Amino acid sequence: NVMWQVGEYWQRVTSAEFREVGIIPGVKLNLESDLKRRLPSGEYKLRGTLYVDGRRIRPLVKEIEFVGDPTVSKVAADTSLILEPSTLSIKAVPGGTRTAGIKIGSLSEEAVNVSVDVEVPKSFRGTSLGELKGEDLSCAEWVKVVPDDFTLRPGRHRNIRIITRLPKNEKIYPNYYAILNFHATYTDGQSAGKNTSLILLENAKIKAKPAAQIIKASLAAEEGSRYIIRTKSSNVGDVHFTPECKAIVTKPDGALVLESALSGQRHVMLP
Known part of the structure; x- marks a missing residue:
């Protein structure tokens, strides 16, 4: 920061x-x-x-x-772009087209220009699970934003349409995902910040199968008598979820020593 x-x-x-x-x-x-x-x-x-x-x-x-730019007297601080909803869920059938909306508001005291682009989720790029490639679960190419470039006045909001189509492909999966990037700039061209929205495109014809796998678990000693339990998990299913993890420590004979919830960066885990 x-x-x-x-x-x-x-x-x-x-x-x-x-x-x-x-x-x-x-x-x-x-x-x-x-x-x-x-x-x-x-x-x-x-x-x-x-x-x-x-x-x-x-x-x-x-x-x-x-020591900054002598021609600049005011800091171009990030403004807050409010997205409603921040996660957009859309259900469609293969060959169908659906339209949904997002309301965008700005807390800036100045007008800001907003441009919107669609991209493949970063976690999908260059990854695979067996024959399934991460990009296979992206719907970025099937999403159109209208309008994708506009101006937000102070204290005002704007509604935009998200048009998605679900083509009839040889490979059909239960869920597809994309990221909407909202880039804000001040009228002088300087950045005013960015916000993102996650698109979840659900195939109404296929039932999803959530599945998770713990890849690694370790117990490490810290200062005094404190110990840290670390785990690494993976979403090996075909649908997103928000993980909740807990650890159970037992003695060799199976007697319970402690049970504790695990904390960390909580967010939606994509397949």
Whole structure:
């Protein structure tokens, strides 16, 4: 997160995400991200959060005196794009077309331009499960947004149509998915933030079969008498779900030691 000091307070400017990477002991990574905006000089606070195997590490906070663009006097902070609904579920039959709607609102005190694009979910790219490729479950090519470019006035909202078609393919699956990206920019072209919506296209002719698999589980000692249970799971079915995990620790004779819910980054798990 990037924050800018305004008087006695810190105002959030934007945040940047970095792709998940593997790292071996002794290696240092230099990660960069384009904030897509010009910043004026001033006091800024940077807050970095790192997740290792789904567990959040203590964040790093750093305050800096930043020398920015002398032609800019105002920070182009991210605005909040409100999407209703944030997850859009659509049911269709092969060969059919369905239309649904999303209402978009802005909390900005200025007008913002919004453009919308559709993409394959990142978790599908370059992945496979047996003969099933991740891209086979994408409906990005079957989705049309109308309109896909418009202006939101302060305090106003806009309704857009999401037109989806489910073609008759040789390979037919119970569910298909796509991501809608909503990009906001101020009238001077600087970024005003981004929001996303998940499209769930359900095939009404096939029943889904949810299935999960625990790939890895480990018990690690920390300071004192604290222990951490870590697990890695996978959605091996053909439908999304929101996971809830718990761990049970027993003695060799089967006697229960403890039972505990597991915490981490909770979100919808796609197939």
